[in-house]
Amino acid sequence: MSETTSATEPQQTATQKYTAELAARIEARWQDEWERRGTFQAANPAGSLAGPGATARPPAYIMDMFPYPSGAGLHVGHPLGYIATDVYSRYLRMTGYNVLHTLGYDAFGLPAEQYAVQTGTHPRVTTEANMVTMRAQLRRLGLGHDSRRSVATIDPGFYRWTQWIFLKIFESWYDPEQDRARPIAELVEEFASGARPVPGGRPWGELDAVERSAVLDDHRLAYVKEAPVNWCPGLGTVLANEEVTADGRSERGNFPVYRASLRQWMMRITAYADRLLDDLDLLDWPEAIKLQQRNWIGRSEGARVEFRLDAAGGEDDKIVVFTTRPDTLWGATYMVLAPEHPLVDRMVPARWPEGTREAWTGAAPTPAAAVATYRRQAAAKSDVERQAEAKDKTGVFTGAFAVNPVNGERIPIFIADYVLMGYGTGAIMAVPAHDHRDFAFARAFELPMRCVVQPGDDRGQDPRTWDDAFVSHDARIVNSSGSDISLDGLGVAEAKARITAWLAERGIGEGTVNYRLRDWLFSRQRYWGEPFPIVYDEDGVPHPLPASMLPVELPEIDDYAPRTFDPDDADSRPETPLSRNKEWVEVTLDLGDGPRQYRRETNTMPNWAGSCWYELRYLDPDNDERLVDPEVERYWMGPRTTGGSGGADLYVGGAEHAVLHLLYARFWHKVLYDLGYVSSREPFHRLFNQGMIQAYVYRDERGFPVPATEVVEEDGGFWHDGQPVRRELGKMGKSLKNSVTPDEICAEYGADTLRLYEMAMGPLDVSRPWETRAVVGSYRLLQRLWRNVVDEATGEVVVTDEEPDEETLRALHKAIDGVRADMEGLRFNTAVAKVTELNNHLTKRGSVPRSVAEPLVLMIAPLAPHIAEELWRRLGHTESLAHEPFPVADPALVQDPTVTCVVQVKGKVRARIEVPATIGDGDLEALALADPAVRRALGDAQVRKVVVRAPRLVNVVPG
């Protein structure tokens, strides 16, 4: 620093005024100091991170959703949630909690790999560089993370445990009787001892290794299966259902997705469908997210019903359908199978039956030809096309008939793509009178309809005159009588129960529950993911590697790019990058019966794997013996109440993970719970979805975005380079040329200003537009706060030792009371307003008593921690205020001794009177009625009624 001090520009002024430069110095100093002191280290009750804080204070576990380290760098929208959790964590720390808050990196997966491929650099290099950048950007914001606990999914020390959990899942099965996962060894024992019958009927001892493996694969929670999967040639990998959008494209990259039958790893998440559904009730989550999970799981109760095939050759094949409306069985006038239903080939007769209508045949000479043609057409159709054509039903007659079990009627069987192989049994009974889709199909193919539910309107019972099906669950059944059963006159619910029982008695049906949720496709044909800890022997039987061989490290190879294809090439097939590496794939291992040749699994895990359990590793990141010490897990995540779900106390993130990450993580957590590794039934007890920070996008006349910073507002319009531009609200991002980075804002105003502004701009859960020019408001608040404590000319502390006047004292305690409530409710915007209000009061007052300045500094500390620490230090304290008790309001000072009572006459305000806050209803009424303005307003009218809400309001109703 220069020694010379010019007269016109005193050095003191320059250094003691709260400018961006001073803020930057203060912020850097405190960030260093927090790091040096380990201020935000949270003590565990045991293990390497054990400390006394764990027993002295109650635990609070605050989490942000696991970010992937973006190569594009952060914009101001990204840290919104991180700032919010930091504010909340700092608040909790000051109210006596042992707070665990950290942030790690979800660094495997498609985004990281795509960025690497784009830049032509190995994903490990780019990902690690991105993590360094992101850590630096976030450190600049002063986030109080316990950096010892920051994990990255790509570290072998982390994914060793991801693989370990995979093995546990692989070596488990779901026991529906005990309703939990159990080790597969216990199932083998039951098979071996005969306690449980072996599927197929042969004794366990007689099965060879391949047969045993096949039997166990049908039970394992992680298993390999040949099944129709979502193949995305443009990405070169298969995808989970959750990663495919409703219109049949990949969520990432928006490429077409095709159905292809491939041998892939699956996770038996369907075994947990009911628990994933039921346990939502234990969670403090937004209803919207719970609803999305419920919809995704899609539990529906109904019945399976068997329809006998009425084949000319007398074959006794049965078609099993799932229906939610068994009560409408009498209305079933035809059947529909999914085009790829396996029974179709067996049922088609050699030629069209007598009297087959032309429209049913698809103009084909034989049923087999019609089926083949239709199947080809259906397979060629993308999901998008199918969606678009949903209203125009297509299909062909198979030439076969089935028998309706309730009335013996012979009904034709069709195939049509509106029936999906993947849902239910892939076959339906069609009740055109009471189902919109069946109605449309029946109209198109001139199929008969029968009304079996009495319409609630005046349309009558003849479906031929209807415009659409009549669908209701609140109506009476009609036209539904057989020789030994009748549903006529019953309500829907009762009719369902009656017919289900009738079907069950005859062994041709049963009540059942069906789910929309399917098993989770878990393998990806990508390089940048966790390798599976699985090897195959020469018979193709998968063998789990022992835990001692973990981690199976990802080999460092140059040829890591996925084999991608023309996005529209439906016939392409995936190739795993790891399979190119022969010396890695072929291994000799001793898995217990001597050294043998094995072949490694060359698929990798999806990027969801690491985020399925990372919340557990934060707790005990250095543990080499276990994924987490049970005592440590119980301390941080165990149920806080009897029967509670347990899990992190707060989880903040975007709503876009409603059915992906949040469903998968819940599933893994429940498996670990069943196997006894965790005490919590759920990973995240409270979930909060933060809104998005939006930004204005300015487009020129061609519709291209122009740089938002170059746009000027004039004459009520927006202009760029003299040309008019349109303004719209959108996301923030480089492509829309409206990105604002936290680095820019920090440089111009400091991190505390940025934090304060982000918290002040609106409620956390609401999306709102960013406005850079409004940031200065938060900056001014901090400057006024600074000046209330420090003389910016001399740097001297200016607080006084005077006793505050009563008004100031009341303002302080009202602020404390309000800020506490707002902090607890995550209403940081109103908390900032209350702090501002108090600070404005002090500014106007002229001098600031120390006894008010100190609690004010403590109150703003969670929001603007650096300036608060600096002022605290200057006020004479030597310790960081991070663990200083948050101010407590004196209830006597929160309420004013007198309040303004509003007196209304017929709801209109006619008078205001000052009354004691403790005034009774009677006294207040008397006072109000005596008020001259009230008497004037009443005039001659009689008083009919007086509503008194002491001490705030009296309403006089004249009669």
Added chain:
RNA sequence: GCCCGGGUCGCUCAACGGCAGAAGCAACCGCCUUAAAAGCGGACAAGUGCGGGUUCGAAUCCCGCCCCGGGCACCA
């Protein structure tokens, strides 16, 4: 089409069924300054998307619409 959110001064946002205003931005007027910026101070500003209803009293509760955002959508 169905299901969630949300419409309050010019803008972002507050308001246990009880005086429409906590706070910030912008514009405006002052103060400070040779001047400008910054800073400081002040005043202005909407009757709560529309139409009904309940109530002594509605931004708030109920019903029906409109607009914006998000999710789901041939799931039997």
